[in-house]
Amino acid sequence: MKKSFLLTLITLFTFSLLQAQPSQVEIVDPPFWWTQMPVNELQLQLYGDELGHYRATVDYPEVTITKQLAVDSPNYLFLYFDISDEALAGNLPIVLTRGDEEITLNYELKTRETTEGRNMGFDASDLIYLMMPDRFANGDPSNDTIEGMREAADRSNPERRQGGDIQGVIDQLDYLENLGMTAIWFTPMFENDMSPEYGAYHGYAATDLYKVDRRYGSNELYKELVDRVHQRDMKVIMDMIHNHVGDKHWWMNDWPTKDWFHSWDEYGQTNFRGTVGSDPYASEYDRDKLLNGWFVPEMPDLNQNNELLADYLIQNTLWWIEYSGIDGIRMDTYVYPDQKYMARWSKEVLTAYPNFNIVGEAWVENVPNESYWQYDAPGVDDGYDSELPSVTDFPLSFAVRQGLNEEFSWANGLSKIYETIAQDRLYADPMKNVIFLDNHDMGRIYETLGKDEDLFKIAYMFLMTTRGIPQVYYGTELMMAHENRGGDDEAWRQTMPGGWPDDDRSVFTEGGRTEQENEIIDYITQLNQWRKDAVAIHEGKLVHFIPENNTYVYFRVHDEQTVMVVLNAGEEAATLNRDRFAEILDAFEVGVDVLSGQEVDVTQDFEITANTAGVWELR
Template structure:
């Protein structure tokens, strides 16, 4: 709630909200919630501190409040007909209560989905918040089907802003995905390049169209549920720092009366915007047709020489993806990838439309994520 909510003028119970004069504002250290050595001081500050001065922190230990929040959620689901919730700042409340909330919501609506925002620093911390696998017990079962996979965002950011090395650059993507055993179901993770709280990915990647295209192709072909922030399809840049959060949440030109142009039409977009829009449109529409990318398994190879190769596949379809971070074209070895290329003779480039002869070594262009459907 906000500090102007009518509750604040006449709280239903004295313990309806945490006392800001005692706990202050939160530390924003979400890792504390899963830390086996966390102090009471750190835990109280995370869980009981207000997010900001304008946002009083509700105390779910009050049984009437706890019941009300669940009932309120169920009412809104029934009233609106929505099929999922992205629950903001999921790691900040009492985690035992959040498990109860998720459990009761999903019992009432078994086909519903809940994505918890778990903005933490490592895969181990992230995976803690996804529901446990059957037979596994890490001391906490969140009952939460899906999490916001910040680790993929961090990995993409570093892949384009660090030099390639043993544990840097493109290797960050490999290392993040190679820890997927820690999740109960990584295919349910919501993956993203940026969002309303993070600087625009186009600016993060140096405002280079080729980098954004490479990152977008990775987002749409790796495992997980891709989330695309509005404006990415137009290569939106970050606004000036003086805008605060507004720098990440600019208006769409043409969406408001009196706007000088409209990005909702080709004529209203710049040449750079149209090029990105066309790329995003083509790749996104293709993804709708690919069961391998949406539901298939993932197999990848350790990146070498600043090139990362992976496959998405089912019994009926196989897609090869090659992220070449080098400026120049590189040769892809058939022998190295024979376990996935055996039985296939050629592939079609999804974006380029080019045919690739995969019965022998073949070349792919530099600064490109090449997506190939194998035949």
């Protein structure tokens, strides 16, 4: 009896001691910061048992706490610091107290990197290669399956992870550089530790916004990738998502505030109608469904009207820009979050990094609804005041895909492209639009054009020579078609043959490609490499002529170079009446074909064969 009583006392005493131990800080976001940043404010989100009951103090030169906030969940503490330009790098001791309990968190302030060639932005002189890292190349099979993560690689199922990673990209940088690419846009590499049934290989269901998914590599390896790309005078564009996260994000287990996410019960799924965002007559019902509805049930919708969350997301952006050295951001689903927040986000990012560039994904059907989202859009007076430089030019992409599949008329065929370009006055600067033939959410262009190589070449020639910043989807350089694999998305999200150690051929080498693949890749590479130095394409004025007989003629005019482009999608050869183009051609005598080097006399009429695209430098 006595022995049992004594054991009980010891047990209770031990338990009370354990209970009296100070709470531990489990998560600190961001994990570190820098001195002499372009912004002085730092928000820390601390997470751990009962941390909301603690109060913080600091004693560090030129660093002060400006506010600290407990929230609905008792396990979060938000701290705001002012870090002056005179603050020095080092360990910043943050003392957290709760009665007699005390926790000291040594927070690291780093020295900013001063290496040149970081955060360079991107523009019309660039050519962007869009890839899905999971589908491009597997350079490190050892990270295909990570113990403790929910989904393993499964190459037998195209709806699951295939194992592509950062090392695979590093291994194939020669291939990308030789193609003539100057920038790489990766679909998101954030941790997506989602259930296998969902299939989050695409990266758009983040479960931690400060971590690269370990199946791709690590934060450090991502930074090394950016550095290696920069060493080749190329750039990196990071894909971000501020509309939603994945339902396995650690926030979901313990919401910081009751309004951190929008309620599925209240709003359900979004209506996917991006037009609503710019519609002056939109109902509140439709607007709420667009902005507050969840993208899919596995992607909880973030409430950017929550000031703490808005600060968190903006600071996360600045952290990745500073940490990695990336040159631009593609913001996913730009039209779905709160509009005032997106305007604030773009302004704060570009104020901090003036040379940077951002493209917002605005999947809408027509030019007026697309142009609304770009900075200084004409006629926008509803309070949306964004500095977003670039938008994804979906209307032009649709026009190309439809126009090359239609019979010619005043409004169809190549006229559809002409009519779309003719509305460019609605954009603040159409030269900043990101233009494309296809991407990871659309059917591949070669398949869409009925696997017609001639039409494909016409489309590609247009992409390389019209106004804007061209983006090429991985595999387009090989005229990839669809595969009968899994769901619709998986049909155009194939793995690159040769990216996996057990592949039976490699499209990264000439010997591993088919004859047709080598022919088209030579065509594309030659055009890409020429475009690198074509100042008329980068900066020149666009002058175009109404299409006739499904032949579209336009010029890119610059003081240093003038280029003539002819797209003939007709079934017969077209004779070009030289006098029709006299306003440009009167200053020139010959045109030199940029691919063949052959000359054509532009002082008289000349002919272009059927289903052909041609580009000439005029001299």
